[in-house]
Every structure is written in structure tokens, then in C-alpha cells.
Amino acid sequence: xxxxxxxxxxxxxxxxxxxxxxxxxxxxxxxxxxxxxxxxxxxxxxxxxxxxxxxxxxxxxxxxxxxxxxxxxxxxxxxxxxxxxxxxxxxxxxxxxxxxxxxxxxxxxxxxxxxxxxxxxxxxxxxxxxxxxxxxxxxxxxxxxxxxxxxxxxxxxxxxxxxxx
Ligand code: PNS
Numbered sequence: 001x002x003x004x005x006x007x008x009x010x011x012x013x014x015x016x017x018x019x020x021x022x023x024x025x026x027x028x029x030x031x032x033x034x035x036x037x038x039x040x041x042x043x044x045x046x047x048x049x050x051x052x053x054x055x056x057x058x059x060x061x062x063x064x065x066x067x068x069x070x071x072x073x074x075x076x077x078x079x080x081x082x083x084x085x086x087x088x089x090x091x092x093x094x095x096x097x098x099x100x101x102x103x104x105x106x107x108x109x110x111x112x113x114x115x116x117x118x119x120x121x122x123x124x125x126x127x128x129x130x131x132x133x134x135x136x137x138x139x140x141x142x143x144x145x146x147x148x149x150x151x152x153x154x155x156x157x158x159x160x161x162x163x164x165x
Pocket of ligand 1: 014016
């Protein structure tokens, strides 16, 4: 049998990560297991005022992904497909928590495919315990004085507390 030499697969996991949650981290760990390299790409969003600056979001992600040797953290602006092309990524990784995520994710995946047919979107499921978790809810709970313990990494919890005081 002919031995085929497989090209290492670089996957890109894009998002706002404002802030990174344990659900994101769970997906990053799952992605890092099946792809050769995983780039967590933070969107530099011009029209949405984030709670954490790009520098803060990058710092937090670098801290929590430090134990994963094949994971890099980067940021991007403009079209995701342009960024993926520039990084020579073959896969876009996205998490789907519930059926409600699917419609929007499908729309984005199909649009990205239209823009760049060679790029594959791969969906992965986070652990069931994170299926209700979102950065938006984490921000709201922290702002209203609730506990986000167990929902975000400890480093993020600390920064959230400092931010909302
Ligand atoms: O964490 P989020 O906010 O759900 O991530 C959304 C993200 C960053 C994946 C999406 O908004 C995006 O890809 N933005 C970049 C602009 C772009 O390429 N838009 C066309 C998508 S079809």
C-alpha cells in the first residue's frame, strides 16, 4: 500500500472571547487533540465595544492556553476567510452548544464556504455542563454581582472582579 504523507492540519478557532469561558477552553482542548495546530483568533471588533480590550483578551487567552503546546493565540480584523488564507489554515473550528446555535452557525459556515470553498468549517460540541454558558451571560452575572466561579478560568474571574468593582 502506498503511504500517503498527510499535511499537518492548522485549524482556526475564531471568536470574540470577551471573556474566554470554560466552554471556550473545553473546545480549545478538544480541538488541540485532533488538529496539529490550533490558532485561537480573537476578533478585533470595531463596531462592538468589548468589556475587555483586545490586549486583555489576548493576555487571558495566552495564560489559559499556556499548557497546550500546539495552541497559539492571535487576533484578526476584516473577513475571517482572508485571515484564514493568510495563516494558511485549512479548518475553521466553531462550537455548537444547542440547536439554537445551529442556524446562525450554518449561515456563517455556508457564507464562508461561498467566499472560500477550500476552507472547511468543523463543529465540535463542548461538555454538556457548559451548554448554557456564554460570555454575554458571564459579563452580566459579574456586572450584577453574581458568582461566575466554575464558569470561567480563575484568572478571568479575578480580572472580571477587578473590572466591575
Ligand atoms: O464569538 P463570536 O462573537 O460568536 O464570533 C463571531 C465571529 C468572530 C466568528 C464572526 O463574527 C466573524 O467571523 N467575524 C469576522 C467578519 C467576517 O468574516 N464576517 C463574515 C462571516 S460569514
